[in-house]
Amino acid sequence: MNENLNIEEPIFRHVGLLSYDAKKTAEFLSSLFNNLEPWLFIERVYEKEDVIFGTPSHVMHGLSKCGNMSFEIVEPISPDSYHAMQIKEHGEGFHHIAYVYPRDFDLVLDNMLTKGYKIVWAGQRPNGPRVYYLTDDGGGTVVEILDRALPLTPNNP
Numbered sequence: 001m002n003e004n005l006n007i008e009e010p011i012f013r014h015v016g017l018l019s020y021d022a023k024k025t026a027e028f029l030s031s032l033f034n035n036l037e038p039w040l041f042i043e044r045v046y047e048k049e050d051v052i053f054g055t056p057s058h059v060m061h062g063l064s065k066c067g068n069m070s071f072e073i074v075e076p077i078s079p080d081s082y083h084a085m086q087i088k089e090h091g092e093g094f095h096h097i098a099y100v101y102p103r104d105f106d107l108v109l110d111n112m113l114t115k116g117y118k119i120v121w122a123g124q125r126p127n128g129p130r131v132y133y134l135t136d137d138g139g140g141t142v143v144e145i146l147d148r149a150l151p152l153t154p155n156n157p
Helices: 022-032 080-092 105-114
Strands: 011-018 040-046 051-053 057-064 069-076 093-100 117-124 131-135 142-147
Touching: 011 080, 011 142, 022 040, 022 069, 057 080, 069 080, 069 131, 080 093, 105 131, 105 142
Parallel strands: 011 069, 093 142
Antiparallel strands: 011 093, 040 057, 051 117, 057 069, 117 131, 131 142
16 A cells, blocks of 8 residues: 555454355364364345445355454355356465455545556445455455454344
8 A cells, every 4th residue: 555645554354265165164274273263154145236346146154263363264155146256267265355444445445446456346235344355467366345344243244
């Protein structure tokens, strides 16, 4: 980011993985890290009216933490969603890193777009945060930015 913009420090949210089977991937990760918190599995649906850029999405999320590291496993359910296309094209594994910018979200988004990042998917469910996936033409890594972070609970996915 441009130091002259005086942008807030991002809040790390999670490392995102794509999987054809979120529960199986969670079992694998739990076998590697014996101090993972219990996994929370939540289905999320972004209807057409919830999508800012891209296609509607229906996914299963697996969420857990290991110390300060948070994991999100994304299992595409709708076959023509952004996540389904990504897993078909690139396979399972690392997909994105997520940060929250509660104060400077719009400034960060504008700055990333000015620097050549492209929005590959964006949405906002009712009462939910704005979620944008962006990438550049370089390494192919996707950055997820959110305008706020809600506690992750079954009642507040």
